[in-house]
Amino acid sequence: MGTWGIGPFDNDTAADFALALDEAESGEREAMVRRVLTRTLSAADHLDEEQEAVAAAALIAAQCPGGRQVESGCDPETVMPTFAEDLRLLADEALARIASGDFDLAGSWVSATDYTRWIAMIKALRSVLDPPPPSIDVPLFALDA
Numbered sequence: 001m002g003t004w005g006i007g008p009f010d011n012d013t014a015a016d017f018a019l020a021l022d023e024a025e026s027g028e029r030e031a032m033v034r035r036v037l038t039r040t041l042s043a044a045d046h047l048d049e050e051q052e053a054v055a056a057a058a059l060i061a062a063q064c065p066g067g068r069q070v071e072s073g074c075d076p077e078t079v080m081p082t083f084a085e086d087l088r089l090l091a092d093e094a095l096a097r098i099a100s101g102d103f104d105l106a107g108s109w110v111s112a113t114d115y116t117r118w119i120a121m122i123k124a125l126r127s128v129l130d131p132p133p134p135s136i137d138v139p140l141f142a143l144d145a
Contacts, residue, residue, distance in 0.1 A: 005072070006117045006118040008054045008055045008058035008070055008072070008121070008125070009058070009070060009073075009074040009075045010074065013051040013052060014051045014052060014055035014074070015074035017051070017052040018074055018075050018077075019076075020032065021078065022076050022077050022078050029078075029080060029081055030087075033083065033087065034087060036049050036056050037053055037057070037087070037090045037093075038090070039053075040052075040053040040097060041090070041093055041094055047097075047098065053091075054095065057091035057095050059083070060083050060087050060088060060129065061091070064088060066127075066128050066131065067128045089130070091125075091129050092126055092130040095122050095126050095129070099119055099122045099123065099126075
């Protein structure tokens with residue numbers, strides 16, 4: 001696999017996934033994203049599609065509050081559908097599995113520094129997909145003295 005950057009589409013596998021999304025009928029794109037995330041979560045001993053799952057999660061995160069459009073030159077050129085809300089959780093769970101360290105993904109990277117930056121990018125995507133709940137600084141009840 002050729003990897004030239006830490007972005008979600010900065011590798012041959014994710015770029016091929018983007019091309020497949022571009023070539024698919026518009027009604028098939030969400031199902032393609034869902035399938036790659038589901039396969040990532042159900043993989044038993046080896047992740048084959050981690051790069052596609054990261055790319056799919058980035059497309060979903062782009063539609064979330066605080067998300068940013070992916071513009072790498074290898075991302076899909078076609079407009080993605082508005083993804084179903086349940087894909088946010090699925091994408092977050094897939095990214096958690098990828099970043100868990102259960103699989104030896106570091107071998108995909110030329111340097112340990114790039115791998116560390118890639119994991120940081122995954123964590124940033126997760127923070128958009130599953131943001132922390134808002135702070136509640138409101139007392140449960142008021143005490144009048």
